[in-house]
Amino acid sequence: MKEIRVLVVDDEAQIQRFLKPALTASNYEVLSAETGHEALRLAATQAPDIVMLDLGLPDMDGKEVLRGIRQFSQIPVIILSARDREAEKIAALDLGADDYVEKPFSIGELMARVRTALRHVSHSAAEKTRVEIEGLVVDTLKRTVTKRGIPVKLTPKEYDLLVVLVRHSGRVITHGQILSQVWGPAHKDDTQYLRVFIGQLRAKIEDDPTAPKIIMTEPGVGYRLTEPEAD
CATH class of the missing domain: 3.40.50.2300 (Response regulator)
Known part of the structure; x- marks a missing residue:
């Protein structure tokens, strides 16, 4: 090896x-x-x-x-x-x-x-289409999100935001990177707008949105999705 x-x-x-x-x-x-x-x-x-x-x-x-x-x-x-x-x-x-x-x-x-x-x-050559974190399952091929088997209803932008975080899971991604990928480069400085959407997403996927275990805040920098569970 x-x-x-x-x-x-x-x-x-x-x-x-x-x-x-x-x-x-x-x-x-x-x-x-x-x-x-x-x-x-x-x-x-x-x-x-x-x-x-x-x-x-x-x-x-x-x-x-x-x-x-x-x-x-x-x-x-x-x-x-x-x-x-x-x-x-x-x-x-x-x-x-x-x-x-x-x-x-x-x-x-x-x-x-x-x-x-x-x-x-x-x-990177074979990107995962299904990840599981803390009972949350995101299947990007089927475009479904479930929490312990129960479907989670997300708006199109909430889903796009979650997918960006999933694709960078385990690593920090900056506010500007997220905003550019989800809303376009013209919105890369709209950090307050992003905080609102992160709050909405946490309310739907976290067991306790006030003590998140899936979407972690990197103060002043961005967010980090918890590393997915091994298959």
């Missing part, structure tokens, strides 16, 4: 020292870069399967590294982000990052995000 190759791009020595043994112990091959130029060189020549990318690099903005990678590859990119860089997280996600993990982070959380991102790559 091929060893998964991870490129870690971060100029903080303690992050590199923390991540390399943890990733190696999980049977990942680790490549390291401390600058944006080195990251682009390794991404282009060493064919990593996934990239962990810090936004604050010494020679160039991490978003420029992401932009460069996206010119030749669609490999998953997980942003390693400081809490005070909310706008940069959103910009990176809109540029094509797959997810982000806030510093300081636990290795367990990071590994979970890595597994999710890699699963999305393996499933």
Whole structure:
């Protein structure tokens, strides 16, 4: 079985020292870069399967590294982000990052995000048409939604919103991405409008809309649908 190759791009020595043994112990091959130029060189020549990318690099903005990678590859990119860089997280996600993990982070959380991102790559060629989460079943082929076997009546826009979340399940998707995909680019800044629809959707699919377990809020960034249950 091929060893998964991870490129870690971060100029903080303690992050590199923390991540390399943890990733190696999980049977990942680790490549390291401390600058944006080195990251682009390794991404282009060493064919990593996934990239962990810090936004604050010494020679160039991490978003420029992401932009460069996206010119030749669609490999998953997980942003390693400081809490005070909310706008940069959103910009990176809109540029094509797959997810982000806030510093300081636990290795367990990071590994979970890595597994999710890699699963999305393996499933991209054959997208699932049926997912189940917390008793909710969404069948995009039949265009049906049920909760513990009972049909859930959704408006066309509520259904479209749910499908967008399902297609990105397990990963964060920004307000702007959701609004653009469901209502069109002209509405990408209508975040209050989106909150209303998320509230309506939660009222129909969550056991307790005040303590959601299916549609999770990523404060200031967007939403994340809980990872579907395994078949």
